[in-house]
Amino acid sequence: QRREGEGESRKGPYEVVGKQFEVEGMSKSGQGDEGKGEKGKMKSETSIVPVLHTLMIKELREASGGKVYAVGTLIQRVRTGWSGSPSQFPYRVGESQSGDRVVQRRVEEEGDLVRSNYVVELPLEVSTISAAFPGLEIFSAEVWIELSSTAENSVTSRPNLHINVSDARHNVSVRDASVLDKLIAYACLQPNPTVMYAWQRSKNYTPRFKIVYYLGNASGHVEIVILQGILVAALASSQAKFALVAAVVVFTGNGVPAGRNRRLSGRELYVALQVAGLSALALRDKTYGLLWLALLVPVLCLLDHLWLLRTLRRSTTQALLKDASYRDPPSDPSKSQTWLPVPDFTSKPVKPWKSVLDAAYIYLVAGLPPDELRRSSFLPSTS
Numbered sequence: 001q002r003r004e005g006e007g008e009s010r011k012g013p014y015e016v017v018g019k020q021f022e023v024e025g026m027s028k029s030g031q032g033d034e035g036k037g038e039k040g041k042m043k044s045e046t047s048i049v050p051v052l053h054t055l056m057i058k059e060l061r062e063a064s065g066g067k068v069y070a071v072g073t074l075i076q077r078v079r080t081g082w083s084g085s086p087s088q089f090p091y092r093v094g095e096s097q098s099g100d101r102v103v104q105r106r107v108e109e110e111g112d113l114v115r116s117n118y119v120v121e122l123p124l125e126v127s128t129i130s131a132a133f134p135g136l137e138i139f140s141a142e143v144w145i146e147l148s149s150t151a152e153n154s155v156t157s158r159p160n161l162h163i164n165v166s167d168a169r170h171n172v173s174v175r176d177a178s179v180l181d182k183l184i185a186y187a188c189l190q191p192n193p194t195v196m197y198a199w200q201r202s203k204n205y206t207p208r209f210k211i212v213y214y215l216g217n218a219s220g221h222v223e224i225v226i227l228q229g230i231l232v233a234a235l236a237s238s239q240a241k242f243a244l245v246a247a248v249v250v251f252t253g254n255g256v257p258a259g260r261n262r263r264l265s266g267r268e269l270y271v272a273l274q275v276a277g278l279s280a281l282a283l284r285d286k287t288y289g290l291l292w293l294a295l296l297v298p299v300l301c302l303l304d305h306l307w308l309l310r311t312l313r314r315s316t317t318q319a320l321l322k323d324a325s326y327r328d329p330p331s332d333p334s335k336s337q338t339w340l341p342v343p344d345f346t347s348k349p350v351k352p353w354k355s356v357l358d359a360a361y362i363y364l365v366a367g368l369p370p371d372e373l374r375r376s377s378f379l380p381s382t383s
Contacts, residue, residue, distance in 0.1 A: 048205050050341070051089065051147060051159045052077040052333050055120075055172045056322075057193065060141075060213065062183045068126055068141050070211065072175075074102065074118040076147075077333060078159075087114040089147040089159045092208075093122055113332055124213065126186075129370060130308055132379050133301035138308055139186065139215040140370040146208035160205040161197060162339040165350050168319045168366060170329050171195070172211060177321055186215040189309065190316045194367030199342035201360060206342045212370060214312055304379045311376045315368035317352035 054075040061069045080087050091102045101121050108115045124141035131137045147159035164170035174180060177191035194212040199205070333339060342364045346355045356363040363369075 045154065046156045046158060048160045049078065049086075049089075049157050050162050050339070052164075052329075052339050053147075053161050054170055054329075055145070055211070056175055057173070057180070057211070058175050059180055059182050060124075060188055061121075062185060066126070066185055068124040068183065068186065068213075068215070070122040070124055070141075070143070070213070072120055072122070073105075074120050074145075076116045076118070078114050078116075080112045080114055086150045086152065086157055088116045089150060089157075091118075091120075092146040092148050093120075094125065094143055110332060122211075126215070127370070129214070129374050130305065130377055130379075132304060132377075133298055135217055135219075136301055136305040137217045138189070138305070138373075140212055140373075141186075141215055142210055142212040142370070144208055144210045149207070158203065158205050159207050160341060161207065161209060162341055163197065163345065163353070163364060164329070164333075164338055165340055166338040167327070168195075168317070168352055169322060169326055170333075172209075172320055172366075173326070174321050183215070183218065185218055187218040189214045189216050190312060192316050192318060192320045192367065194316075194365065194369060195320070196369065197342050197364040199362040199364070201362065204343075212367070214373070301379065304377055307378070308373065308376055312368060312373060315372075317366050319352045320366070 055072060056075075057070055057072040059071050061071055063069060074091070076088055078086065078088055088107075093101055101123065103119045105117045105119050107117075122143045122145070124143050126139050126141045129138040129140050147161070149156055149158045151157070172193065172195045174191055174193070180191050181188040190213075194214075196210040196212070197206055198208055198210070200207070342362060345353055345364050346357070346362055352366045353364050354366075356365050356369070
């Protein structure tokens with residue numbers, strides 16, 4: 001039996017963390033309450049509970065208002081042999097409790113191992129990675145998934161996500177890439193998400209992980225803008241009287257929305273050069289050099305966009321797609337030595353994982369993080 005007041009580590013599926021803390025336990029009489037100290041406080045222990053967790057992504061959906069959701073299944077495996085440990089941990093999705101976004105489907109018990117299955121609809125937060133020119137946008141759609149700690153019988157249980165070494169698809173997988181993209185305004189650039197596990201240094205456990213998808217603009221066609229620019233420059237080069245027709249072409253396809261970006265965007269620079277060229281042409285014949293110069297703007301933005309896509313393709317792991325090689329984990333995966341805590345990957349990462357360290361966390365990453373992709377652009381950020 002566990003003795004109160006001890007901070008020793010124990011072998012087995014659970015470990016008691018070294019230090020203990022006190023929980024307020026005020027008593028009316030202040031006497032005769034077993035387990036309480038001089039000030040009416042009672043000792044409490046913290047246990048780190050290994051959780052073998054799987055997320056299977058089925059499809060990406062788009063709701064009204066442009067909101068993007070990832071639909072899939074969550075599987076949580078917890079061993080309940082330790083006194084005070086829960087059979088499952090509640091979820092926190094993004095910045096709020098899961099609510100009706102995570103619905104329990106079934107619970108299976110095999111001895112003291114409890115496997116809980118959930119149907120999940122994850123709201124993805126969409127942010128801009130690159131938006132130098134219309135039609136060439138790249139967005140990140142991401143969400144944090146966290147398992148919350150529980151407290152029962154003076155024991156605080158903290159979920160510690162373990163990583164499968166043998167097959168990354170036992171952690172996060174994509175069921176079928178051919179039916180993944182159900183988006184309308186966006187287009188999924190890669191079926192494989194970037195996955196990031198966050199190990200908290202101060203408390204020595206990993207309660208949460210993040211998935212990131214990269215999206216593009218489904219309706220953007222920058223080649224039309226380039227052809228319009230060529231038409232404008234060609235018309236203006238032949239005769240100055242076509243300047244008015246050219247101006248109509250420019251402003252029909254390149255209206256500039258006000259206040260979207262605090263910096264000058266590629267579209268605004270393009271239209272400004274076109275206007276300057278047409279104005280100069282109206283005042284003086286054969287001054288159409290600015291019109292040809294304006295074509296460099298969408299061309300440079302297109303080259304930057306292609307470079308970002310190349311970086312994304314080279315950095316994206318294909319190890320998360322389910323195929324004929326996929327095998328389900330054993331019925332009792334907790335007995336396997338292939339599930340390890342995040343810190344075990346810091347010295348010798350196993351493909352497709354890599355470690356990223358900062359002051360507060362160690363991140364175990366599969367794929368390309370958004371900040372790394374953003375830094376790959378050779379154009380200044382406009383978002």
